[in-house]
Structure formats: structure tokens, C-alpha cells
Amino acid sequence: xxxxxxxxxxxxxxxxxxxxxxxxxxxxxxxxxxxxxxxxxxxxxxxxxxxxxxxxxxxxxxxxxxxxxxxxxxxxxxxxxxxxxxxxxxxxxxxxxxxxxxxxxxxxxxxxxxxxxxxxxxxxxxxxxxxxxxxxxxxxxxxxxxxxxxxxxxxxxxxxxxxxxxxxxxxxxxxxxxxxxxxxxxxxxxxxxxxxxxxxxxxxxxxxxxxxxxxxxxxxxxxxxxxxxxxxxxxxxxxxxxxxxxxxxxxxxxxxxxxxxxxxxxxxxxxxxxxxxxxxxxxxxxxxxxxxxxxxxxxxxxxxxxxxxxxxxxxxxxxxxxxxxxxxxxxxxxxxxxxxxxxxxxxxxxxxxxxxxxxxxxxxxxxxxxxxxxxxxxxxxxxxxxxxxxxxxxxxxxxxxxxxxxxxxxxxxxxxxxxxxxxxxxxxxxxxxxxxxxxxxxxxxxxxxxxxxxxxxxxxxxxxxxxxxxxxxxxxxxxxxxxxxxxxxxxxxxxxxxxxxxxxxxxxxxxxxxxxxxxxxxxxxxxxxxxxxxxxxx
Amino acid sequence: xxxxxxxxxxxxxxxxxxxxxxxxxxxxxxxxxxxxxxxxxxxxxxxxxxxxxxxxxxxxxxxxxxxxxxxxxxxxxxxxxxxxxxxxxxxxxxxxxxxxxxxxxxxxxxxxxxxxxxxxxxxxxxxxxxxxxxxxxxxxxx
Numbered sequence: 001x002x003x004x005x006x007x008x009x010x011x012x013x014x015x016x017x018x019x020x021x022x023x024x025x026x027x028x029x030x031x032x033x034x035x036x037x038x039x040x041x042x043x044x045x046x047x048x049x050x051x052x053x054x055x056x057x058x059x060x061x062x063x064x065x066x067x068x069x070x071x072x073x074x075x076x077x078x079x080x081x082x083x084x085x086x087x088x089x090x091x092x093x094x095x096x097x098x099x100x101x102x103x104x105x106x107x108x109x110x111x112x113x114x115x116x117x118x119x120x121x122x123x124x125x126x127x128x129x130x131x132x133x134x135x136x137x138x139x140x141x142x143x144x145x146x147x148x149x150x151x152x153x154x155x156x157x158x159x160x161x162x163x164x165x166x167x168x169x170x171x172x173x174x175x176x177x178x179x180x181x182x183x184x185x186x187x188x189x190x191x192x193x194x195x196x197x198x199x200x201x202x203x204x205x206x207x208x209x210x211x212x213x214x215x216x217x218x219x220x221x222x223x224x225x226x227x228x229x230x231x232x233x234x235x236x237x238x239x240x241x242x243x244x245x246x247x248x249x250x251x252x253x254x255x256x257x258x259x260x261x262x263x264x265x266x267x268x269x270x271x272x273x274x275x276x277x278x279x280x281x282x283x284x285x286x287x288x289x290x291x292x293x294x295x296x297x298x299x300x301x302x303x304x305x306x307x308x309x310x311x312x313x314x315x316x317x318x319x320x321x322x323x324x325x326x327x328x329x330x331x332x333x334x335x336x337x338x339x340x341x342x343x344x345x346x347x348x349x350x351x352x353x354x355x356x357x358x359x360x361x362x363x364x365x366x367x368x369x370x371x372x373x374x375x376x377x378x379x380x381x382x383x384x385x386x387x388x389x390x391x392x393x394x395x396x397x398x399x400x401x402x403x404x405x406x407x408x409x410x411x412x413x414x415x416x417x418x419x420x421x422x423x424x425x426x427x428x429x430x431x432x433x434x435x436x437x438x439x440x441x442x443x444x445x446x447x448x449x450x451x452x453x454x455x456x457x458x459x460x461x462x463x464x465x466x467x468x469x470x471x472x473x474x475x476x477x478x479x480x481x482x483x484x485x486x487x488x489x490x491x492x493x494x495x496x497x498x499x500x501x502x503x504x505x506x507x508x509x510x511x512x513x514x515x516x517x518x519x520x521x522x523x524x525x526x527x528x529x530x531x532x533x534x535x536x537x538x
Numbered sequence: 539x540x541x542x543x544x545x546x547x548x549x550x551x552x553x554x555x556x557x558x559x560x561x562x563x564x565x566x567x568x569x570x571x572x573x574x575x576x577x578x579x580x581x582x583x584x585x586x587x588x589x590x591x592x593x594x595x596x597x598x599x600x601x602x603x604x605x606x607x608x609x610x611x612x613x614x615x616x617x618x619x620x621x622x623x624x625x626x627x628x629x630x631x632x633x634x635x636x637x638x639x640x641x642x643x644x645x646x647x648x649x650x651x652x653x654x655x656x657x658x659x660x661x662x663x664x665x666x667x668x669x670x671x672x673x674x675x676x677x678x679x680x
Contacts, residue, residue, distance in 0.1 A: 121667050122673065143610065147605075342604055347673050348539075348541055348676050351540075351676070505671065
């Protein structure tokens with residue numbers, strides 16, 4: 001067991017122990033890279049300084065944040081945890097992605113009122129706090145009557161970030177943050193792990209620093225974006241990254257051009273991001289007089305009640321059809337759903353159900369409740385209806401066979417049920433939201449190859465009900481993972497605010513059983529909640 | 539709320555025993571018509587027993603919702619059907635141990651409404667403070 005009070009340890013301080021012919025660079029050696037279990041001597045011999053700390057979390061985004069938040073509330077001091085991250089603050093990546101995908105600070109994100117990453121209790125919810133602050137009856141009525149008589153309440157992005165900042169200060173997040181990149185976590189001979197951090201240039205005397213810990217938490221987020229093959233091909237062959245953009249890339253130049261020059265845009269995808277991009281395009285028409293024509297390409301066109309397999313009438317693999325107790329609304333191409341999963345995955349029936357399922361059965365339920373979807377929002381419906389009536393918003397259903405440059409424009413050959421149709425546009429905005437394989441991330445690849453980690457039925461990291469990475473245990477130590485990389489496990493909503501908190505609660509519970517933190521029973525929980533309310537340290 | 543059947547029943551029992559019990563204790567002496575504790579607690583017990591049956595019905599209704607959720611509003615308006623049924627049974631003398639003619643309507647109305655509103659508010663927020671697992675486990679307490 002590591003002594004938590006131990007600060008930084010440099011194991012070989014006596015230069016006479018070094019062999020003169022081997023200069024110490026403090027870098028990883030080939031021997032280390034090829035060894036699955038590292039001894040203390042192996043790390044020391046490479047001249048890599050070792051820092052002892054019982055718990056490290058790798059990533060430093062919202063996943064790391066909610067996990068250390070839970071543990072701080074469970075009585076763990078900042079000295080016992082380190083956040084290893086390239087980010088300056090936890091919401092940095094999230095804010096970037098929401099901003100470019102057209103949710104700037106004043107806009108509302110797609111998240112439930114009680115999903116508060118800055119508050120483990122979810123009380124007061126964002127909506128209740130917003131409604132009471134200004135005694136806004138519209139907001140309060142919305143909360144009361146959602147989703148029957150009003151759209152689901154969703155918080156403003158800016159408010160989420162401000163509250164995260166407040167909580168981050170309260171728990172002393174910056175005291176735990178260590179800047180740098182992590183590509184390797186290896187099991188330690190004798191128990192626990194070594195996490196290798198590459199600090200920014202000049203921040204440390206050696207190229208690498210090793211964190212020796214009993215527990216490691218991995219929350220590195222989405223491994224990366226993936227483009228549809230035809231888009232990727234066009235971009236590389238024509239070296240054109242201006243006219244074909246992904247919604248998650250900075251692409252403000254497209255909107256600037258559209259306001260100046262009447263153009264046609266092809267929007268691909270039928271999910272929340274497509275809705276956002278359409279809103280921006282339509283807002284620019286309304287507010288800035290853009291003369292944009294929108295062609296919206298759906299791969300699957302939803303025209304009524306549906307589930308993750310598609311429309312009720314669609315043929316589906318293995319036969320069967322939509323169940324009367326398991327179908328959602330849809331229309332005009334879209335499948336409508338408030339949040340990115342049916343709500344009960346975060347705490348109700350579907351959560352309880354999936355927790356009991358394995359293999360095929362679990363994959364089947366994931367499929368049935370999945371599928372691309374977006375919320376039904378009054379303002380979006382109004383804009384699209386206007387676009388249809390005025391003839392500047394068209395839908396096409398199919399896939400793209402090929403894309404070729406045509407002067408300044410792009411000629412898409414779209415394969416539809418009626419045959420191949422040419423569609424010539426000025427810009428393509430890809431909102432299909434494909435994610436890269438987890439092995440694209442070097443840390444995850446290393447864990448799969450050398451750390452004992454494996455993949456679940458949908459190809460992501462295989463975690464158990466406690467979010468411990470199956471196969472990675474080392475002595476009394478454990479590696480946990482949460483977030484998008486663990487999708488497909490015993491809990492479906494992992495890549496969401498509330499999902500990260502569900503994971504954090506399970507991780508806290510497991511660590512509490514191992515004696516790392518205190519139990520958050522009713523008394524501690526209530527006491528800590530008052531501290532949260534007062535803004536005093538946990 | 540995102541209840542499971544088990545969670546519904548547990549939450550129902552917890553709320554009516556804790557809040558129902560305390561509120562009835564405090565209100566009975568000041569209710570109009572001077573009902574005694576035996577009467578008010580027997581009515582509370584009737585609400586609880588019938589409530590478990592109602593939860594089974596709500597659970598079936600919930601199956602037709604894609605989200606498998608139970609909207610906030612439903613938690614409040616179900617006071618109407620549940621309150622009406624209990625009053626009907628009380629008035630008909632169908633609740634064991636109570637003589638229907640002796641229970642003043644307004645005493646029942648006040649006690650029932652206060653308990654219902656307090657329980658509804660508590661369920662929709664403050665309950666999450668002492669019990670951090672409750673909302674993630676379908677409303678289960680144990």
C-alpha cells in the first residue's frame with residue numbers, strides 16, 4: 001500500500017548507482033514498452049521520476065471532474081488525487097465542441113434539468129434554480145408540465161460552465177490538476193499502476209514523469225471524429241477542407257460565406273447536431289438575410305412511430321416489429337426523443353433492465369432503444385415548416401455514391417429509392433457523428449495491448465457494473481473507466497452528464513468498499529449538500 | 539421521476555409512513571370536526587394500501603411511454619383519482635374500523651392534500667439530498 005502522505009519520490013538520487021555508459025534521459029525504454037508489468041527498478045533505471053499518489057484520473061474533462069467531485073465529497077483530500085490532463089479546465093473540450101456545433105453559451109444544451117455535473121445530488125435542478133432566481137413562471141410551468149404540455153427544460157450552456165467553475169473552485173480542482181499528456185498506464189509488479197505523463201516542454205527536468213498509484217481512472221472522452229468514407233476521400237483527393245466540413249470542426253467561415261453569397265448547403269444526418277446546424281442556417285436567414293438553400297440528406301427517413309430499428313413498417317433483421325410498449329414518435333425524417341436515450345436509462349426501468357443483461361440480449365435492447373434521434377422543439381418545427389412552405393428546405397433520402405468537384409461547387413451522386421440523383425451544392429456539413437474506434441486513442445490502444453483491457457459487445461472498453469476495467473486489476477489496485485469509451489456496458493447512458501455521475505457513484509462505492517474514502521450516507525450527504533449550497537469546501 | 543415498480547412501492551411506503559405519519563400526527567388535533575387519531579391513521583393506512591394497487595396500475599400505464607418515465611405532473615394529478623377513491627370508500631363505510639358518517643369531509647380533504655403536496659415536493663427534489671442512490675435506482679430505498 002502506498003503511503004498517501006508521501007510526496008514526490010525520486011528513487012535514485014545517488015549518481016553512483018547509474019552506469020556511466022547509460023546516460024539517463026528520463027524517457028521510456030524499449031524494454032519498458034515491451035513489458036506488461038513494470039517493476040519500480042525498471043522505471044527508476046530509465047531515470048523517470050516517480051510521484052506517489054493513491055488515485056489518478058486521466059483525461060481532465062467532465063468525466064474526471066465529476067469523479068473527483070464525488071470523491072472530494074466522500075472525504076478524500078486533494079493531496080491524494082491527481083488529475084492528469086492537457087486541458088486547463090474540465091469543460092474546455094465540451095465548450096469547444098458545443099460552440100462549433102452551434103451551441104454557444106446563451107443557447108441551451110440537450111440535457112435534463114437534474115443532470116448537474118457540478119452537483120452530485122441534482123438538487124436544486126438547473127430548471128428549479130433558474131425559475132426561482134427570477135421567479136420565472138414560464139420556466140417553472142415548463143418543469144411542471146414537461147414533457148406533456150411543454151418541451152423538456154434544458155439548461156443554458158453558459159450557466160452549466162459557470163456552475164462548473166464554481167464547483168471546481170470549491171473542491172480545489174486546480175490543486176489536483178497536473179498538465180501533460182498520458183499515453184501509457186501499466187500495471188506495477190507488486191500491485192497498483194504506473195501512469196506515464198509527458199509534461200509540457202520545460203515543465204519538468206525529465207521527458208516523462210511516472211505516477212505510481214493504487215487506483216487509476218480513465219476518462220479520455222471520444223477517441224476522435226470519423227468521416228464518412230466518401231467525404232474523407234473528397235477532402236484528401238481535392239485537398240478541400242473548406243467546402244466539406246464536419247459539424248464538430250470550427251466552420252464559422254461557412255456561415256460567413258452564406259450570409260454574403262446565396263448558396264446551397266447539403267446537411268447530412270438526422271440527429272441533434274443536424275438540428276442545431278439547421279437552426280443556425282435558418283436563424284441566419286431570419287436574422288441576417290442569408291439566401292441559403294438547404295438540402296437535407298437522411299439515410300433513414302422516419303415517417304411515424306419507430307424504434308431503433310427504424311419505422312414500424314420497415315423490414316428488420318430477424319423479423320419482428322415495433323412493440324406497442326416500445327415505440328417513439330417521429331415524422332418528416334426525424335425520430336423524436338427528448339434526450340439522447342429514453343429517459344429511464346439514467347435511473348429507472350431501462351437502467352435496471354440493462355444492468356441484468358449480457359451479450360446478445362444487451363446488444364438487442366441497445367439497438368431497440370437506439371437509433372439517431374433529436375428532440376421535438378416548437379421553434380425548430382416552425383422554422384422547418386416555413387422552409388418547406390417557402391421552398392428553401394428540401395429533404396432527400398439515400399446515400400452518396402460519389403462526390404466530384406464541379407467548378408467551385410461539389411456534385412454529389414445520391415442513390416435514392418428512385419435511382420441516382422445528382423445534387424450540386426456549395427458546401428457539405430457532415431452531421432452524421434461517426435466516432436473513431438477506441439484503438440485510435442493511444443492510451444486505450446496500450447491498455448488493450450498491454451494492460452489486460454478488453455472490448456465489450458459493441459467494441460468499446462469492457463467495464464463491469466462498478467466501471468472497473470475488466471482484466472486490468474493489479475494486486476489490490478483497480479483501473480476504472482467512464483464516459484463514451486465504455487458505451488455498450490451494463491449502463492447505457494455513459495456519454496452524458498448524468499451518465500458520468502452514475503459512473504462516478506459506482507466508482508465511489510467501489511473505492512469506499514476498498515477503504516479509500518468515506519461512505520456518503522444520509523447524514524454525510526445532507527451535511528455536504530449544505531456545504532455545496534454555502535459554497536464552502538467539502 | 540424514473541421509477542421501477544419496486545422503487546415505486548418502496549418510495550410510496552417510505553413517504554406515507556414518514557411524512558404521512560408526521561403530518562397526521564401534527565394535524566389531527568386541529569382538523570375541523572375533531573376526528574380522533576384512530577380515524578386519521580386508519581385513513582392513512584387505507585391510502586397506503588390502495589396506493590400500492592394504484593402503483594401497479596401506474597406501472598402498466600408507464601409501459602406505454604417510450605421514455606419509461608413518470609412525468610412530474612402525473613405525480614401531482616394522481617391525487618385526484620386516489621383521493622376520490624379513498625373518500626368514496628370512507629363515506630360508504632368500507633374502510634374497516636371507521637364509521638363513514640363520523641368523518642368530516644374537510645378534515646379528510648385537508649389532511650390528504652397537505653400530505654400529498656409535501657410528499658410530491660419532497661419526491662421531486664429534496665429526497666435526492668439524503669439518499670444519493672435513490673434517483674439512480676428507480677426510487678428504491680433498500
